[in-house]
Amino acid sequence: MQSVHSELPSRQTAATSSSMTNKIDHSQLCQWLKAVAVDRDKQAFTGVFKFFAPKIQRIAQSKLNNEALAAEVLQDTMSNVWRKAHLFDESKGAATTWVYTIMRNVTFDLLRKIKANKEDNLSDDIWPLAESLNTEDESFTDHIQSRNLLGVIETLPENQQQVVKGFYFMEMSQEQLAVHLNLPLGTIKSRLRLALGKLKLKLGEHHD
Amino acid sequence: MATVNLPIFPLPVFLLSKGVTRLRIFEKRYLKMVAHAMKNDGFIVLPYGKAEKVSDMPTGSWVEIVNFDQGEDGLLLIDVQCKCLVDIHLMTQDKDKLHHGDVSIKKHWSDSGEDNTADQLADSLNKAFDENTELTALYRQAYFSQDSWVVARWLELLPVNIDEKRLFVEPGSFGAAKEFLQNIILLE
Numbered sequence: 001m002q003s004v005h006s007e008l009p010s011r012q013t014a015a016t017s018s019s020m021t022n023k024i025d026h027s028q029l030c031q032w033l034k035a036v037a038v039d040r041d042k043q044a045f046t047g048v049f050k051f052f053a054p055k056i057q058r059i060a061q062s063k064l065n066n067e068a069l070a071a072e073v074l075q076d077t078m079s080n081v082w083r084k085a086h087l088f089d090e091s092k093g094a095a096t097t098w099v100y101t102i103m104r105n106v107t108f109d110l111l112r113k114i115k116a117n118k119e120d121n122l123s124d125d126i127w128p129l130a131e132s133l134n135t136e137d138e139s140f141t142d143h144i145q146s147r148n149l150l151g152v153i154e155t156l157p158e159n160q161q162q163v164v165k166g167f168y169f170m171e172m173s174q175e176q177l178a179v180h181l182n183l184p185l186g187t188i189k190s191r192l193r194l195a196l197g198k199l200k201l202k203l204g205e206h207h208d
Numbered sequence: 209m210a211t212v213n214l215p216i217f218p219l220p221v222f223l224l225s226k227g228v229t230r231l232r233i234f235e236k237r238y239l240k241m242v243a244h245a246m247k248n249d250g251f252i253v254l255p256y257g258k259a260e261k262v263s264d265m266p267t268g269s270w271v272e273i274v275n276f277d278q279g280e281d282g283l284l285l286i287d288v289q290c291k292c293l294v295d296i297h298l299m300t301q302d303k304d305k306l307h308h309g310d311v312s313i314k315k316h317w318s319d320s321g322e323d324n325t326a327d328q329l330a331d332s333l334n335k336a337f338d339e340n341t342e343l344t345a346l347y348r349q350a351y352f353s354q355d356s357w358v359v360a361r362w363l364e365l366l367p368v369n370i371d372e373k374r375l376f377v378e379p380g381s382f383g384a385a386k387e388f389l390q391n392i393i394l395l396e
């Protein structure tokens with residue numbers, strides 16, 4: 001019956017973290033992480049993501065008190081999970097412990113980074129239009145968030161980039177294009193370079 | 209020229225007419241923008257890249273929200289489709305730091321492109337859609353027989369800097385765009 005729902009809020013007080021732990025399907029999480037490590041299994045990663053994302057977002061939000069930063073912690077943590085899944089060792093501890101440790105490190109890194117180069121980054125890196133509009137520093141959080149994320153992604157091997165980028169953009173990676181056209185990656189790279197060169201020559205009259 | 213005032217969302221996303229993309233919205237001001245856009249006329253995606261040289265009148269993509277959902281991570285997901293390109297004449301910023309702009313519709317080749325070329329570009333794009341369920345899910349309708357649609361989708365998909373992609377917002381760039389794609393995709 002629907003009436004049960006109305007009682008839920010008052011019951012929440014009884015929900016301690018230990019009672020939640022009982023509900024976690026640890027073997028499923030381990031299995032997913034293994035599939036990510038061994039097969040680069042996107043489906044499994046989605047499973048891991050769906051399980052951890054709301055929790056990480058909530059914890060980060062409560063620690064940092066900033067939605068955008070929390071989202072960045074989430075993205076960085078999950079891209080690390082994707083990248084380092086092979087380092088997870090079931091015998092050394094629970095998957096949850098492993099992921100939350102990554103999250104903790106990501107959070108510290110992020111806070112250090114912000115402290116170290118907040119001013120420099122913003123003044124140098126930000127888009128001129130923003131300056132002309134007299135925007136304040138934090139007004140382009142999305143910008144900066146995306147760029148930082150891109151910075152992280154760019155260090156990943158191309159096939160791994162695709163999965164992470166998929167959360168944001170609908171664009172092929174060079175490697176995907178190579179697979180699609182059944183050509184070596186090197187050929188794709190040089191074709192892109194040559195085609196861009198030709199294009200610029202052609203449009204040169206109209207664009208500096 | 210008639211102008212409309214619409215909210216602006218700067219993003220590293222390049223979209224031409226009929227292009228669809230999925231966005232994750234988490235910032236408060238953009239959640240507000242989406243709420244507003246659902247009731248009104250959509251918003252403008254303003255593509256930005258690395259080498260920013262802002263022209264006097266930047267071009268943006270006027271998009272409408274065609275689908276939305278809340279991901280299990282609690283973030284709002286929206287699918288937006290570009291209905292046309294616009295020139296942005298004047299930008300202001302409100303108290304929530306959301307940008308707004310007076311925009312007018314920009315003529316583009318997708319409005320006047322010749323149709324009916326079922327060539328290799330279309331075949332190759334069709335194959336990419338078949339292989340990529342995310343793409344197929346985004347596009348409720350595909351127009352592989354329309355030259356301009358095929359060329360536009362390829363430009364959005366290609367791993368090329370957004371600064372370079374933006375050359376193709378010019379009305380006279382269709383021929384160059386097609387040649388550009390052929391140099392990458394079809395060359396033996």
